[in-house]
Amino acid sequence: MANENVIHTNDELFKCNICDRGFRSKRGLNQHQRVCKDSSMEENLITVSTSENESPQIEIGFKWGEFDGKEINKNFDFVYEKVVFWRKNLFMLPTGRAGKKFIDEITRLLHCWVDKSALADVAFKAIMIMPNLLLQKPSKTSKAKDHFNALEKRMELWESGDVLALYKESETIQKAFTKTSTSKKDINHISKKFANLMQKGNVNAAIKLLSNNMHNGILPLNEATIELLRQKHPSKQEASCSVLLPDNPEDIHPIQFESIDGDIVRKAVTKTRGGSGPSGLDADGWRKILLSNNHGEAPKDLCTAIAKVCKRLCTETCNSLMPFLACRLIPLDKKPGLRPIGVGEVLRRIIGKVVIYSLKTDVMSSVGSLQVCAGQEAGGETAVHAMREIYEDENTEAILLVDASNAFNSVNRKAFLHNIKVICPSIATFVINCYTTPSRLFVIGGYELSSEEGTTQGDPISMAVYAIATIPLILMLLEIIMNGPNDSVKEVAYADDLTAGGKISDLKVWWDKLRTIGPKFGYFPQAEKSYLIVKQDM
Numbered sequence: 421m422a423n424e425n426v427i428h429t430n431d432e433l434f435k436c437n438i439c440d441r442g443f444r445s446k447r448g449l450n451q452h453q454r455v456c457k458d459s460s461m462e463e464n465l466i467t468v469s470t471s472e473n474e475s476p477q478i479e480i481g482f483k484w485g486e487f488d489g490k491e492i493n494k495n496f497d498f499v500y501e502k503v504v505f506w507r508k509n510l511f512m513l514p515t516g517r518a519g520k521k522f523i524d525e526i527t528r529l530l531h532c533w534v535d536k537s538a539l540a541d542v543a544f545k546a547i548m549i550m551p552n553l554l555l556q557k558p559s560k561t562s563k564a565k566d567h568f569n570a571l572e573k574r575m576e577l578w579e580s581g582d583v584l585a586l587y588k589e590s591e592t593i594q595k596a597f598t599k600t601s602t603s604k605k606d607i608n609h610i611s612k613k614f615a616n617l618m619q620k621g622n623v624n625a626a627i628k629l630l631s632n633n634m635h636n637g638i639l640p641l642n643e644a645t646i647e648l649l650r651q652k653h654p655s656k657q658e659a660s661c662s663v664l665l666p667d668n669p670e671d672i673h674p675i676q677f678e679s680i681d682g683d684i685v686r687k688a689v690t691k692t693r694g695g696s697g698p699s700g701l702d703a704d705g706w707r708k709i710l711l712s713n714n715h716g717e718a719p720k721d722l723c724t725a726i727a728k729v730c731k732r733l734c735t736e737t738c739n740s741l742m743p744f745l746a747c748r749l750i751p752l753d754k755k756p757g758l759r760p761i762g763v764g765e766v767l768r769r770i771i772g773k774v775v776i777y778s779l780k781t782d783v784m785s786s787v788g789s790l791q792v793c794a795g796q797e798a799g800g801e802t803a804v805h806a807m808r809e810i811y812e813d814e815n816t817e818a819i820l821l822v823d824a825s826n827a828f829n830s831v832n833r834k835a836f837l838h839n840i841k842v843i844c845p846s847i848a849t850f851v852i853n854c855y856t857t858p859s860r861l862f863v864i865g866g867y868e869l870s871s872e873e874g875t876t877q878g879d880p881i882s883m884a885v886y887a888i889a890t891i892p893l894i895l896m897l898l899e900i901i902m903n904g905p906n907d908s909v910k911e912v913a914y915a916d917d918l919t920a921g922g923k924i925s926d927l928k929v930w931w932d933k934l935r936t937i938g939p940k941f942g943y944f945p946q947a948e949k950s951y952l953i954v955k956q957d958m
Contacts, residue, residue: 482538484539492583493542495583496542496545496549499553499583499587500545500549500743502591503549503552503590503699503700504698504699504746504862505862505866506590506594507597507864508696508700508702509593510552510555511556511562512567512704512705513571513709515715516568517572518572519568519712522550522571522709523709523715523718523719524718524721525550525575525578526550526709529544529546529547530725531725531728534725534728534732543740544740545740545742545743547699547743548697548699548743548746548765550578551699551700551705552590552699552700553578553586553587553590554571554586555571555700555705556589556590558570559593574586574589625693625694638751639752639753641751645758648751648758649749649751649758649869650869651826652758653760653861653869653873654873654874655872656858656872657832657834657873658834659832659834659838659940660835660940662937663832663835663893664838666842667838668842669841669845670845671845672735672848672849674731676846677730677778680731680778681724682726683723684727684774684777685723685724685726685770686710686711687777688771688773688774688777689710689723690707692770695763696763696766697747697748697766697768698743698746698765699765701766702766703769726771727774729771730774733771733775733849734849734850736849737852741853741857742857744765744767744768745765746862747765747861747862747876747877748762748862749761749763750762750863762861762876762877762878763878764876769878769879769880772879772880775850775881776884779846782847783795784796786888786891787843787887787888790894790895791888791891791913791914791915793886793913793915794887794888795884803912803913803914810910811921811955815908816908816921816923816955817955818923818924818952818953818955819920819921820921820930820931821952822918822920822945822950823916823917823949823950824945824946825944825945827874827886827915827916828874828877828882828886828915829873830942830943830944831875831941831942832873832941833855833872833873833942835892836889837851837852840852840885840888840889843888844888847881847884847888851881855885875889889941890916892941893938893943894911894913896933897930897933900929900930901926901930908922908923910922918934931945
């Protein structure tokens with residue numbers, strides 16, 4: 421399929437043997453061929469006849485090794501639905517040609533998605549099943565050499581498209597696992613370690629501890645646990661017209677995201693910690709892939725491909741993102757009660773950090789000083805000092821500390837997806853891509869839930885999104901007070917913690933309005949968990 425019309429200059433020393441394009445460097449040729457290899461599959465175009473008034477419909481077919489696109493897609497769907505419930509049993513990516521092939525394959529699939537090639541619809545699903553199929557430890561006692569040999573053999577099956585053979589091997593390994601009996605002493609030790617990590621603010625390390633000890637400190641998957649999980653993840657709600665801002669979004673030029681490159685991706689990788697999503701590959705595994713010096717240029721090429729994925733997610737509405745957005749859900753025993761710990765895919769968390777790095781200034785300027793959880797330095801301390809000054813004001817009679825029920829999981833998604841286009845248009849497209857479609861939540865044990873409201877726990881952009889989502893609510897509360905006969909109330913917000921100070925009668929008006937309009941935004945204040953701090957002389 422060589423193209424005879426391609427003109428080569430004397431500087432183009434490296435020629436593609438598929439499409440005959442020329443490149444000045446071997447690295448440029450290698451990057452091109454990863455995509456060209458897939459693009460060459462797209463020549464299998466089937467034209468479907470239509471009526472004279474309709475344009476022809478084109479279906480794109482492709483082959484993956486010995487399998488056609490329809491069969492590969494079916495096999496990927498089957499395997500994905502199984503492996504997302506598996507227990508973690510992965511080895512670190514080995515050095516050498518097998519490890520490099522693994523990295524190159526992820527790079528190729530990401531390029532396919534960015535370039536909207538024939539493989540675009542299956543690219544993310546393929547990437548998310550690769551760890552469980554290709555990096556399964558052959559046995560409990562397997563060594564580095566065994567891992568290298570296993571990966572090399574499995575990569576050959578992967579390239580031939582024999583996904584089911586890989587699945588059968590990995591399934592056999594998973595079945596060989598036996599639940600290790602854990603003494604009460606071991607459980608207590610893990611519980612104490614988890615509590616210490618949480619108290620120190622090391623949330624990611626605490627979540628990883630749970631991920632690596634899935635049989636400890638986790639509620640059994642019974643009807644009671646499932647019902648508690650359902651309550652924590654409400655079904656989709658419609659948005660009231662009264663909470664939607666006038667739809668006049670600002671056009672964002674793609675040039676704004678040109679600063680996103682491989683370097684900023686590597687920076688995000690160094691800051692990413694925690695356990696794995698449904699794919700089974702945790703942050704340590706991704707760092708081994710993306711920051712290693714043992715695989716030549718492959719890690720840098722993959723970082724560049726991730727940067728391109730990020731740019732597309734920020735500039736256009738995308739499809740086929742389900743595996744990218746899926747999470748593992750851990751029902752942590754709160755004693756009493758349940759705390760749902762959502763663990764998203766590490767790739768999503770890396771890209772989320774890249775977006776926040778790039779748009780942090782825009783997000784902070786869009787929320788101003790009304791919400792101090794949007795990345796402002798020392799936001800929590802700022803809120804405390806501001807409220808202290810308000811409390812010490814001679815016109816202040818009391819401070820009202822408001823706690824909301826299940827706040828992050830309940831915020832009205834339709835409302836914030838509409839309002840974010842007006843409040844912070846630069847991040848709107850990325851947020852729309854992440855939250856328009858409900859996220860699948862997989863609970864170890866074989867149960868699945870859907871996240872239809874709120875933001876995803878563990879998502880690096882969730883705090884910024886929540887801050888933007890609550891800005892209209894905060895403004896409406898201020899407007900009600902300022903337009904009323906009494907305007908002594910001043911308020912500060914840090915995420916779902918709203919604090920207001922002023923005269924007691926004015927605070928009563930403010931509280932009543934919050935209870936009325938808050939639920940329209942998905943904000944449900946809890947009186948039994950809120951506090952009114954009154955000055956002694958009042």
